[in-house]
Amino acid sequence: EVQLVESGGGLVQPGGSLRLSCAASGFTFSSHWMHWVRQGPGKGLVWVSRINNDGSSTLYADSVKGRFTISRDNAKDTLYVQMNSLRAEDTAVYYCARGSCSGGSCFVDYWGQGTLVTVSS
Amino acid sequence: EIVLTQSPVTLSLSPGERATLSCRASQSVASSYLAWYQQKPGQAPRLLIYGASSRATGIPDRFSGSGSGTDFTLTISRLEPDDFAVYYCQQYGSSLLYTFGQGTKLEIK
Numbered sequence: 054e055v056q057l058v059e060s061g062g063g064l065v066q067p068g069g070s071l072r073l074s075c076a077a078s079g080f081t082f083s084s085h086w087m088h089w090v091r092q093g094p095g096k097g098l099v100w101v102s103r104i105n106n107d108g109s110s111t112l113y114a115d116s117v118k119g120r121f122t123i124s125r126d127n128a129k130d131t132l133y134v135q136m137n138s139l140r141a142e143d144t145a146v147y148y149c150a151r152g153s154c155s156g157g158s159c160f161v162d163y164w165g166q167g168t169l170v171t172v173s174s
Numbered sequence: 175e176i177v178l179t180q181s182p183v184t185l186s187l188s189p190g191e192r193a194t195l196s197c198r199a200s201q202s203v204a205s206s207y208l209a210w211y212q213q214k215p216g217q218a219p220r221l222l223i224y225g226a227s228s229r230a231t232g233i234p235d236r237f238s239g240s241g242s243g244t245d246f247t248l249t250i251s252r253l254e255p256d257d258f259a260v261y262y263c264q265q266y267g268s269s270l271l272y273t274f275g276q277g278t279k280l281e282i283k
Contacts, residue, residue: 100272158225160209164218
């Protein structure tokens with residue numbers, strides 16, 4: 054069974070930093086691209102970042118570029134995101150999600166339960 | 175950047191009825207890279223449809239996806255009580271960025 058378990062969320066002051074982790078199990082972690090997606094309180098889903106399977110390629114939404122860094126440790130089956138210079142608008146539930154491709158289509162197929170990040174003084 | 179606009183924002187229907195949800199893109203989207211998700215309160219999203227029309231594993235056949243270019247549709251043929259949720263479309267574009275629509279809330283009438 055595919056499992057993605059996020060941790061590391063919490064309350065942080067504006068301008069502060071936080072590192073989220075996502076422990077993966079039930080599949081070959083090193084074979085999949087991975088994503089972070091966030092959802093503000095009462096808001097919709099917003100894609101944040103993705104990393105390819107060996108960590109050599111990363112991509113970010115404009116809203117977090119230069120502040121967030123996605124990384125992975127395939128030996129530990131763990132995905133990370135380092136979040137710096139946090140702003141109030143970064144307050145959200147952060148989901149770790151697995152990317153897959155099938156028959157020429159690529160999509161996000163499994164999601165963790167999310168970890169809440171609150172940026173407030 | 176491609177913008178996805180979903181309509182309606184809220185859809186009120188009764189169990190047993192047919193639901194038609196729309197997702198319109200600001201530029202043409204490759205059908206291979208259009209997906210639909212369902213999200214219930216307090217839960218993570220669940221993949222329903224990928225490649226515009228392929229059902230994900232375990233998804234009942236009352237869910238179907240169609241469309242191409244800039245117009246895509248998610249249809250739920252006969253609504254069951256468990257289907258009332260928020261639905262999102264998502265695309266993966268030529269810029270390699272992923273974007274979501276703003277969601278359609280399907281509520282019980």
